[in-house]
Amino acid sequence: MNLIKAKAQTVPQEGAGRPRVARRRFLGGVGAGGLATAATVFGFASPASAHTIPYGCCHLCCPNSGHTLAACESGFHYVWQCSESGGRTCHCCEHKSPCTYGCSSIHYSVGVCTS
Numbered sequence: 001m002n003l004i005k006a007k008a009q010t011v012p013q014e015g016a017g018r019p020r021v022a023r024r025r026f027l028g029g030v031g032a033g034g035l036a037t038a039a040t041v042f043g044f045a046s047p048a049s050a051h052t053i054p055y056g057c058c059h060l061c062c063p064n065s066g067h068t069l070a071a072c073e074s075g076f077h078y079v080w081q082c083s084e085s086g087g088r089t090c091h092c093c094e095h096k097s098p099c100t101y102g103c104s105s106i107h108y109s110v111g112v113c114t115s
Contacts, residue, residue: 051099055111057082058092062103064111069093072110088113 052059058080065072072093073079079093090113098107 053109055092055109056088056090056113057084058090058109058111058113060092060109060111061094061099062107062109065103065108067095067108067110069110069112071095072108084113088115090114 052061053063054060055064069091072095075095076097077093077095079091081089081091083089090111093110094108095110096107098104098109101107103109
């Protein structure tokens with residue numbers, strides 16, 4: 001801790017007398033905490049998970065349900081899009097938390113790919 005204080009004293013001061021290094025470290029800590037919070041709140045499986053089902057370039061938690069993309073995007077949902085090497089774009093959606101709670105009429109996945 002003494003090393004941090006000694007190093008921070010050598011950095012030019014700005015604003016209310018706080019060193020830039022301390023502010024950067026604080027903001028970096030908030031950023032890491034924000035990512036951890038988002039991971040806790042959403043709790044989706046990563047694309048590398050063995051439990052995902054490929055649909056185009058989407059890695060869905062459940063087989064494509066047949067619901068519309070608009071229906072999936074209502075209520076609590078997570079959406080993303082990706083592009084395949086052939087030029088197709090896929091819009092992907094997880095409704096509620098199917099990776100956590102299993103696939104049902106409430107928890108489902110939707111993938112729509114267009115050229």
